[in-house]
Amino acid sequence: MNVKPFSRVLVFALLVSGALGACATPPAPTVAPAASPVVAVEAKGKITLYTSVPQPIADKIQSDFQTRFPGVTLDIFRSGTSEVVAKIMTEKTGGEIIADLVWVAEPSTYEDFKAQDLLLKYTPTEAATLSDEMKDKDGYYYAGRLINMVIAYNTATDPKPTSWKDLLSPAYKGKLAFPSPLNSGAAEGAVKTLADHPNFGWKYFDDLKANGAKQASNNSTLRDQIASGEFKVGVLLDYMVREVKPKGAAIDFVWPDEGAVFIPSPIAILKTTKNPAAAKAFLDFVLSKQGQETMVKLGFFIPVRADVTPPEGAPSLDKIKRLATDWKAVTRDRQATKDKWTELFGK
């Protein structure tokens, strides 16, 4: 044996890495950059977004934003809400938070961050276009998308559910699931909303449990489980269903009669950011008309602005019947909610 094969392999491996690396440039933009109303300070350099927005949507937002701001490199760390929060906490222990922006599912996390003085106060250029419920009154965070906890079902299910109360029907016994609030911020909001509601309360969850409800590890997994028939019905985020329905997946959803759990999903800038100009540009970009149109087109979200048309078949912001959610109470009673849930459904 001589040294030649060894160097051949090295060269081969380097060539492969090089070739793959060469294709790693961002793909061509899927949306032509329209003349944007955003007049940002010249944004350039690198920013990092930590988010729980699903991967394909995060990928698309990334390429869109970089097309609009060619001088900015946007890095995205995508994971579940609890992983994102834990990572920020670990980095804080290490003395440096990498994230410039954080965009997870629901407002209660941001109340935690606010209390720990981690967020940067900023008034986006388009803040005025948002209604009060879509922004923090202290100016630390703004809803970049709207998500709703609704009731999803496999299209083969008969009868189809129409309300929260329907989930207690024997027709779905043992074939229904709720995403775990231990992992999903949206699910935690939904649990707390229902548990605090006079018509439901924790009794509702006792009854769900008695009807054989299972807990799912997260929303995306539950979507697959419903689409594949593992569960007949389940509590799920509206856009997740809209996303796969056109592809022919066997899943659909209803807006519950009593009202959906309405979740403004906020973006905030971390106080420790080293590139506030670019971070602000990103926040402005997401809230802009073009940004929201992108969210509708690529992410199937209901826009946070009234002047952007919702996805086909979806209601506009003000037409959504909703249950009241006290996000400060979600933050305050976090441990109690999780304990109570664990008691019922296990960890």
Place this chain on the structure above:
Amino acid sequence: MRRLSIDSGQALLAFVVLILTILVVYPLAQLVIQSIQYDQQWSLGSYVRAIADESNLLALRHSLEISIAAMLGATVLGTFLAWLVARTDLPGRDFFRTAFVLPFLIPPFIGALAWLQILGPVGYLNKIHMALTGASEPLWNIYGPAGIVLVMMLHEYPTVFISVLGGLARMNPELEEAAQISGSRVFRVMRDITLPLMMPPILAGALLVFITNLANFGVPAILGFSDNYYVLTTQIYRAITRSTQPNMLNIAAATSILLALVSGLGIFLQRFYLGGKEYAVISGKSMQPNIVRLGAHRYWLFALASVVVLVTVVAPLVAILLTALVRAYGLPPLPENLTLQNFYDVLMLNQSARRGIVNSLGLAVAAATIISLLSAFIAYIIVKTKMRGRALLDFISNAPYTLPGTVVALAMILAWLKPIPLIDFRLYNTIWILLVAYVARYLAFGVRTAAGSLAQVHSSLEEAARISGAGWLQSFRDIVVPLIRPGLFAGWFLVFIPCLRELTISALLWSTRNETIGVVVFSLQQSGNTAASAALAVIMVIVLLLANLITRRLTGDKLGY
């Protein structure tokens, strides 16, 4: 044997010690130090909390249960198959000898992903069952402990198979012959003679399976998370990645030390049964073993052996390929639903998947190269010198591979989370922490192969060079390195392939832009993008097969999995 001159010898030792301190000693020391701190005070508080946490104790119990169950299954299967291949006239023995080792080719977590497609609640087998019988419940749900045991067993039986095969080759067949001549029947000979004699290699293989399963992260992560079933490795992972409690890292460190202790007990027992011998070395007189005539049994045993290959290799690969080809997850794999869209998505649209492939290849090349160079020095000190503390050097370079990967990863986090003083550079959240961890993790592979080659190099060659006036470095470079090059070369590949398939350590150390291919497959699966994760898993298996093929070609079929 000539000893190194004082100055060059000490310089070499100092260099090696410095590198090993950075790579191994400092991170592991940090792990221990952080575990005995709580609220920045010296305290056993972290241990108290780790042990008081019921979910940790439950995870410990789960770890032991599944590791022991999978060990028993793998041992029975591996031993029986080894006997079948080595001692019977089973048709196609040579084919099976190779085929039974093939599960090693597929990373266990990919195996878990694949089995999910077969026996998940809506897996193909369960769907067929429900369609045929009209049942509304799946035949068997692979989520949870039983599924974890099944997948681990199917992936780990080759360890026992190889161990017993080696033992059988060394065994004197005269004893078996004697029993047979005295009128004992085939299975009686196996039970009374072969099996008792084979106990050391069987036990050594079994314990190795136990340790491997205890340290496994991917299988219990994929088959346990959604069932809320945690073992120690996944429990530690969950604590690090999800908990926001204060002192979380300290408690995780204490829990990891608990895991390291259990695993250390297994390693101690394994060494004990091996009696300090490397069982892989086949030695002794070559003897023609006595072949058992299976007679009429050969037909069903052949069928059984074929089923093993089908179940352990063919079925998982087909299942994962089908899922990768389906248009929307949940649709049946009928012609009208098939598409290459998922492959297009992960290779063209998903930037992290592409980066993962590039990063993994880059890390594997870099780690393999660094380890090859470094292990030449380390092995030289261990084998060719009489320096004090060289046994310790051996122990230290082995430690990161012997410990569970989760423990090593946490040690790396604790060591490199804060910036390095003086140069003010932070390894955490960069690709370099992955490289450091990989080099530490697989250093043992390089050192072992380099030491093996060095032992065969006679000192007289080096002495001749030195007498002719060459300095130590020159004789090392011109005499020693060229002579052990085949060993270094083999060591390079022994590191390259495991780096490509790594998940346990990468899952805890990756960051934005610094994903590895295994991490992206895992993240896609965890976030519910089943089809995309299946597509990337297929690509990963293809990359591994190619790497393996190239290894075999270049090393003349001596290496490869």
